[in-house]
Amino acid sequence: MRRPRPRVRGLRGVLGSPYQLLLLACSFALAGYAGVRLLAGETVQVLLWFVGSALLHDLVLVPLYATADRALVRLLGACGRREWLPYVRGPALLSGLLLLVWFPLISGRVAERYAGAAGLSGDGFLARWLLVTAVLCAGSGALLVARSLRLRRATKVRPPASH
Template sequence: MAEFRRGYGAAPWHLLLLIGCFAVTGWIVLRLAGEPMAGRMLIWFLGAVIAHDLVLFPVYALADRALRAGLGRRDTPSALNHVRVPALAAGLLLLVYLPGILGLGDGVYRAATGLEPRPLLARWLAVSGGLFAVSVVVYALRWRRRSG
């Protein structure tokens, strides 16, 4: 076992998990290969990978580094996580609702539901503000309990 770990670099369960992930990915690729939109999905996926790895990751890594520098050494992990979690949730919500926020697909929404598109930007801002507010309250309660 130790020799396997030394040669592979991780435990055997890690290799089994990776093989399972590749099997599921291969199954999905085979299922999508016959779809007429497969080429467009592949282009979208590659674009998302490139956008994340070359644009988004450096941006949020720099933001995290700036936040760490701004907080200094005082209680950095806890305070940092109380900013990271709502920021991640707000970012994911923005990613999901960005087409609606930008007004792309209003006609499709109207045709599918028979309703007028709603003001998603205001709702996204309200939910994001609420997430940060809850995080501030939780942090304040934790800080008070620890110091009191």
């Protein structure tokens, strides 16, 4: 028996509720305001950064994510371990997000500028990012092992109780 397809009602079905649109517009406005305030006097550079980062994400990073994910699915599928996918995707996603956000400091390119603005050393971001990545991977591995042990115990055949 086939389920009927949900109907999309005009633009509201595509765009979401008015509250969602308002929240999205406010978040863009807040991000734009924060960007302009952080780089006061460099409004054109802020706009170029926003447009450039959107283009970089959509034209370079999304195809890269998709290709890496397809390769991971094929690799784990060939090994018969597709159930491991979330345990690899999770730490990879979080580590990649941290790398994307903190790349200038992780790469060491803006350490002097960061030290001048924050009054803190810009050193050590690479080591911290690697440590966080290792902890994320270890935690995900521990969850996978715990899940595997729980499933193994649940699937063991227990002898019938004697009366």
